[in-house]
Amino acid sequence: MSTAEDTAGGEAQAWGEVTPDAARRLLIAAVEAFAERGYHATTTRDIAGRAGMSPAALYIHYKTKEELLHRISRIGHEKALEILRTAARQEGTARERLAGAVSSFVRWHAGGRTTARVVQYELDSLGPDAREEILALRRQCDAEVRAIIEDGVAAGEFDVLDVKGTTLAVLSLCIDVARWFNVDGPWTPDEVGALYADLVLRMVGDGGAAARR
Amino acid sequence: MSTAEDTAGGEAQAWGEVTPDAARRLLIAAVEAFAERGYHATTTRDIAGRAGMSPAALYIHYKTKEELLHRISRIGHEKALEILRTAARQEGTARERLAGAVSSFVRWHAGGRTTARVVQYELDSLGPDAREEILALRRQCDAEVRAIIEDGVAAGEFDVLDVKGTTLAVLSLCIDVARWFNVDGPWTPDEVGALYADLVLRMVGDGGAAARR
DNA sequence: TGCCGCACTAAGCGCTCGCTCACCTTCGGC
DNA sequence: GCCGAAGGTGAGCGAGCGCTTAGTGCGGCA
Numbered sequence: 001m002s003t004a005e006d007t008a009g010g011e012a013q014a015w016g017e018v019t020p021d022a023a024r025r026l027l028i029a030a031v032e033a034f035a036e037r038g039y040h041a042t043t044t045r046d047i048a049g050r051a052g053m054s055p056a057a058l059y060i061h062y063k064t065k066e067e068l069l070h071r072i073s074r075i076g077h078e079k080a081l082e083i084l085r086t087a088a089r090q091e092g093t094a095r096e097r098l099a100g101a102v103s104s105f106v107r108w109h110a111g112g113r114t115t116a117r118v119v120q121y122e123l124d125s126l127g128p129d130a131r132e133e134i135l136a137l138r139r140q141c142d143a144e145v146r147a148i149i150e151d152g153v154a155a156g157e158f159d160v161l162d163v164k165g166t167t168l169a170v171l172s173l174c175i176d177v178a179r180w181f182n183v184d185g186p187w188t189p190d191e192v193g194a195l196y197a198d199l200v201l202r203m204v205g206d207g208g209a210a211a212r213r
Numbered sequence: 214m215s216t217a218e219d220t221a222g223g224e225a226q227a228w229g230e231v232t233p234d235a236a237r238r239l240l241i242a243a244v245e246a247f248a249e250r251g252y253h254a255t256t257t258r259d260i261a262g263r264a265g266m267s268p269a270a271l272y273i274h275y276k277t278k279e280e281l282l283h284r285i286s287r288i289g290h291e292k293a294l295e296i297l298r299t300a301a302r303q304e305g306t307a308r309e310r311l312a313g314a315v316s317s318f319v320r321w322h323a324g325g326r327t328t329a330r331v332v333q334y335e336l337d338s339l340g341p342d343a344r345e346e347i348l349a350l351r352r353q354c355d356a357e358v359r360a361i362i363e364d365g366v367a368a369g370e371f372d373v374l375d376v377k378g379t380t381l382a383v384l385s386l387c388i389d390v391a392r393w394f395n396v397d398g399p400w401t402p403d404e405v406g407a408l409y410a411d412l413v414l415r416m417v418g419d420g421g422a423a424a425r426r
Numbered sequence: 427t428g429c430c431g432c433a434c435t436a437a438g439c440g441c442t443c444g445c446t447c448a449c450c451t452t453c454g455g456c
Numbered sequence: 457g458c459c460g461a462a463g464g465t466g467a468g469c470g471a472g473c474g475c476t477t478a479g480t481g482c483g484g485c486a
Contacts, residue, residue, distance in 0.1 A: 172392075187378070
């Protein structure tokens with residue numbers, strides 16, 4: 001647990017699919033800058049500077065500054081969806097799958113906070129077409145979590161008043177980790193993941209959650 | 214319930230303390246613009262235009278664009294703190310006070326989403342001094358919620374593993390409402406408030422939460 | 427060796443930004 | 457009826473923005 005995933009350098013390895021090298025360096029620089037200052041407050045000169053290049057070099061690899069955000073958003077959302085999907089398709093009870101999904105999703109938001117911040121909070125800076133594409137991925141994330149909760153209700157494991165609302169609340173809780181989590185704070189990503197898995201099981205009325213610990 | 218509080222016009226009445234009239238109109242225009250596009254993507258010309266004034270008029274009432282954000286942030290946080298404080302000092306069990314605090318705090322974030330968005334998500338755009346001042350108010354919000362939870366644990370009403378972490382999660386859940394809540398969506402602020410109060414009682418291990426409904 | 431193509435840079439274009447300044451109205455007090 | 461303060465405007469400054477373009481250095485191939 002908590003391998004390279006939770007260091008800034010480790011975050012970089014998630015971008016391995018981006019080539020060539022210069023394009024990847026620019027992308028990583030953009031992620032850091034967007035996370036620190038926000039999309040609109042970040043200049044193309046800042047991004048290029050962090051990547052050790054001149055401002056013009058950015059435009060050899062990306063058409064516009066927005067394309068950078070779009071690429072980051074899509075790769076990030078695909079990663080998030082993959083995490084939830086993997087957890088949802090695991091063997092086991094709904095209780096186990098929900099706990100696994102929440103703890104790994106939270107670990108990603110806490111450990112890869114830089115990336116997650118951009119992915120979750122800079123969506124509105126995209127143009128309408130790009131935003132719609134990303135929103136489709138987001139709806140798929142929602143569907144994965146909802147499916148687990150519905151399974152649990154059907155199996156009599158969970159006791160939920162409003163499946164749609166509870167799904168939203170669970171995702172909301174996980175996503176907001178990216179806003180407040182601080183690497184220098186009192187918790188490791190693993191600890192927050194475990195705490196949140198417990199809280200979420202309580203939210204879905206899994207009677208054993210409190211008793212088991 | 215859900216009176217003027219949940220319309221854009223109704224939100225405006227919260228700024229009654231700001232005088233003179235022109236300064237208040239500018240402030241309300243700024244809240245709307247910041248909420249829609251974010252602080253950095255909003256221009257002073259846009260703010261002045263929404264208030265029906267020339268760009269220069271802004272600088273008669275405010276020294277800089279950042280001062281506008283600072284004022285909005287402070288007034289908004291004071292309002293949020295007042296809501297939590299009122300709920301915390303109510304008569305009743307910890308269970309009742311926590312439910313009341315969450316439902317009214319959530320109602321504020323959902324109904325006054327425009328304001329809440331600026332207050333909760335544009336903090337990083339403030340300078341260091343202003344940010345520190347706002348963070349102090351935020352810590353007081355945290356303390357109010359934590360006190361209720363500690364009361365409940367002491368009284369044997371709640372069963373909580375980690376008071377600090379649970380407090381953070383409760384506040385995080387409420388605050389994130391400002392990000393996703395949509396006035397045209399399927400829920401009213403009251404409905405979300407009630408749902409969230411139930412979810413939070415479950416999170417703190419209030420055994421009766423599920424059974425009672 | 428000579429040359430091409432590509433990754434990259436220095437310089438800078440056109441534009442819009444936050445903010446200022448000289449000037450104009452309105453109006454209560456004497 | 458005149459005056460100064462308060463609150464407003466139109467024009468525009470300097471700076472910095474996203475992005476472009478002409479030119480440079482260099483690895484790979486005949």
